[in-house]
Amino acid sequence: MKKAKPIIATALKGLFISSEPWDNAHLGWYVDRERELKERKLDTSVVREWRRELKEKPESEKKTYFKYVDRIMGLLYPALSDEERTGKARELFFESTVKYIKQHPEVVNRNVKDYFRTLKRKYRIALITTNTQKAVNNILRISGLEGLFDIVEVSLPKEKDDKIAVFDRFISKYDKPMLYIGSGRADSYDYCNQYNIPAIFANLEGLENIPGVEVVHSLKQIKERIFNIN
Numbered sequence: 001m002k003k004a005k006p007i008i009a010t011a012l013k014g015l016f017i018s019s020e021p022w023d024n025a026h027l028g029w030y031v032d033r034e035r036e037l038k039e040r041k042l043d044t045s046v047v048r049e050w051r052r053e054l055k056e057k058p059e060s061e062k063k064t065y066f067k068y069v070d071r072i073m074g075l076l077y078p079a080l081s082d083e084e085r086t087g088k089a090r091e092l093f094f095e096s097t098v099k100y101i102k103q104h105p106e107v108v109n110r111n112v113k114d115y116f117r118t119l120k121r122k123y124r125i126a127l128i129t130t131n132t133q134k135a136v137n138n139i140l141r142i143s144g145l146e147g148l149f150d151i152v153e154v155s156l157p158k159e160k161d162d163k164i165a166v167f168d169r170f171i172s173k174y175d176k177p178m179l180y181i182g183s184g185r186a187d188s189y190d191y192c193n194q195y196n197i198p199a200i201f202a203n204l205e206g207l208e209n210i211p212g213v214e215v216v217h218s219l220k221q222i223k224e225r226i227f228n229i230n
Helices: 020-039 045-056 058-063 065-076 082-103 110-119 133-142 163-174 186-194 219-227
Strands: 007-010 124-132 151-155 179-182 199-202 214-216
Touching: 020 045, 020 065, 020 082, 045 058, 045 065, 058 065, 065 082, 082 124, 082 133, 110 219, 124 133, 124 163, 133 151, 151 163, 163 186, 179 186, 179 219, 186 199, 199 219, 214 219
Parallel strands: 007 124, 007 179, 124 151, 179 199, 199 214
Antiparallel strands: none
């Protein structure tokens, strides 16, 4: 039996595509929902709370993103179940993400994309992402990334941006990758450290380094790290 090629697992945001589409969708989601609340003559104070926390404690706000989403969706869609509201909220978010990529094709890191295509002869390229399947399909199509990934593990619509759940499903199906190349999510590296998965932070956008995580800052350094993978 032919031995399966080893797996290099990756993230999407911040590596193949800049963070802009997701960051802008994050902000735009609240603008759109505030407009809906006003149109229905509903209380908009929760949006003001979100803006205050975003201004005063931006990192805290990112970690508690769904604290405000849940409250807003409860106001707008009281008849839906919690899972249905989560799914609806994420659907609206990803629609904004896809729209942004369409309008700004330059956010795709084409050199990174082209390089990883050359790796497919030797490795299986996997994508581990908290985007939903529907969103990923659209994003890959409009960004020219279709056919790049041999394996795609996504978030379920009901999950609240839970990268650990996605990692767990991936490992249960395919075992551990030989290397994980991620972006700015510390929980991904915590997971890799816990399960002894070699991991590097592809910090292509000049973010703060994550303590204890190996970091590279350019495609050249990614190439060097993969060249020395064995």
